[in-house]
Amino acid sequence: MIERPLYLDRIRPFIGKPIIKIVTGVRRSGKSTLLQLVRAELHSQGVPEECMLDINLEVYANRHLKNPNLLYEQVKAWADSLGGEQGYLFLDEIQEVESWEQLVPGLQTEFLVDIYLTGSNAHFLSGEFATYLSGRYVEFEVFPFSFSEFVRLRADDGVVESMDEAFDIYRVLGGFPFLSYLGYAPDPCREYLLSIYDTVVLKDMVERESIKDASLLGELLPFLIANVGHTFSGRSIERMLEGENISISIGSVLKYVQVACDANLLYRASRVDVMSKKVFKSQEKYYLVDQGLREAVYGNNDRNIDQVLENIVFLELLRYGWSVTVGDKPMSTSDNGKNLSVKSDSPSREIDFIASKGSRKLYLQVCYLLADESTIEREFKPLEELRSDYPKYVLSLDEVDRSQKGIIHRDIRAFLLDSHNLLR
Structure with missing residues (x-):
């Protein structure tokens, strides 16, 4: 069981405090294991085993506890047995659990218990649910392994390989923890990843959101997954599906995209004006929770390496709690007094x-490689023209350092291995 200090360090200040800890994330990303790590830490601090109660509500033997009244009675009996x-x-x-959002705060109020929850669908923390829990919980989102966690796991398994060899596996198969048990053999790993995808689609999207036409969702999701890192709008997706003789409204497209985000499958990056900070209502980008799912569902991670690298970096920023947008249409203005501007004669370029x-x-x-001068200009010029005191990076798989004019160039692999120092 690999330690995950990135998450434990966040949870640790709240252990024993009267606030509900909720661990969210896509299925099989390691949420339950993280709770085991919390348990192990409590045990090392001298907390007796009988003072800890684990209930997995997806285990068949616990199916009766989906009834909130029965779950309450079991927790009450255990809490009473602790004698204060x-x-x-x-x-x-x-x-x-039905009406869990009403049950859980009551448990915390009535009994001397420190509560930890996991959930696989972000929707359960939205709307009326959040109203019941307002001010009573703190959320920690867990992702599949980062590249640094992946490398540490490989070392713990006794695998001797270069950073390049490790990254070649990681960028294709991704970071879902169970893959280590399969030895990262490509075919079994793809089968397992497809099973995760099918479960997320069926349980966290179709069933939980009561989607009546699952076939439309089945047509839409592979398109979104194939096009991670590409801009599109609801209308562009509608036209694409029309070209496949599939009729779907823009409203349904937007609903299904939101459902995929609620299931922690996709993540949205809004497009903003770099200077004015205006958020555009269309041409957003979406990224996938793990690049291995893209390989399993669509394939071509090797062929579409630019998209995959962008997806990996985006997720790394999310892991460390950064809010991420896509920059567009630089215009001369200021950035909170940072004298941020671009040359008036420069063309619009995306950041x-x-x-x-x-x-x-x-x-x-x-980007993949800074293969020639035109690629170097394409990647560096938007940052060069962006006059700001904030750090600016160009990340690629080049091993030669091409930093220039205050812009830091890093090998993506080295950046990811050093992200704890750079991003925390």
């Missing part, structure tokens, strides 16, 4: 990512 000692309650896949975290900001370009 602090208890630690771990509930896996809490969204399986792949504008990442923000509190008062910090990063500008990043991502």
Whole structure:
């Protein structure tokens, strides 16, 4: 069981505090394992085993506990048996319980319990659910392994390989933890990844959101997955499906895209004016929770390497809590007093990512290789013309450092391995 300090360090300050800890993320990303790590830490601090109660609500033997009244009675009996000692309650896949959002705060109020939940669909924290929990919970989103976690896992498994060899596997098959048990053999890994995809689509999208026409969703999702990192609008998707003789309204397109985001399958990056910070209502980009799912569903991760690299960097920024947008249409203006401007005669150029975290900001370009002068100009020029004190990066798979004019060039692999220092 690999340690995941990125997440444990965030949870640790809240352990034992009267606030509900909710761990979210796509299925099989390691949420349950993270709760096991919390349990192990409590145990190392001297918390007795009987003071911790685990209930996985997707286990068949616990199917009766989806009834909130029965779950309440079981928790009550356990809490009463502790005789006033602090208890630690771990509930896996809490969204399986009807009216859980009313039950859980009551458990915290009535009993001396520290509560940890996991859930696989972001929708269960939206709307009226969040109203019941307002001010009572803190959320931690878990992603499949980062490249640095992947490398550490390979080392723990006794695998000796170069950074290039490790990254070649990672960028194709991704970071879902269970793949290590399959030895990263391509065919079994793809079968497993397809099973994750099918489960997410069926349980967290079709069933949970009561989607009546699953066939339309089945046509739309592969298109979105194939086009990660490409801009599109609801209308462009509608036209694409019309070309395949599939009739679907823009409203349905937007609904299904949102459902995919709620299922932690896709992540949206809004397009903003780099200077005025105006958010555009269309031409957004979407990224996939793990590049291995793209390989399993669509293939071509090797052929579409630019898209895959962009997806990997986007997810790494999310892991470290950065908000990420896509930059568009530079215009001369200021950026919070940072004297941020571009030359008035320069053409509009996209900046792949504008990442923000509190008062910090990063500008990043991502590409495969800086193969010639035209590619170098394409990647560096938008950042060069963006006069700002914030760090600016060009990331590629080149091993030769091409940093220039205050713009930092990094090998993507080295950037990912050093992300704990750069992004935390």
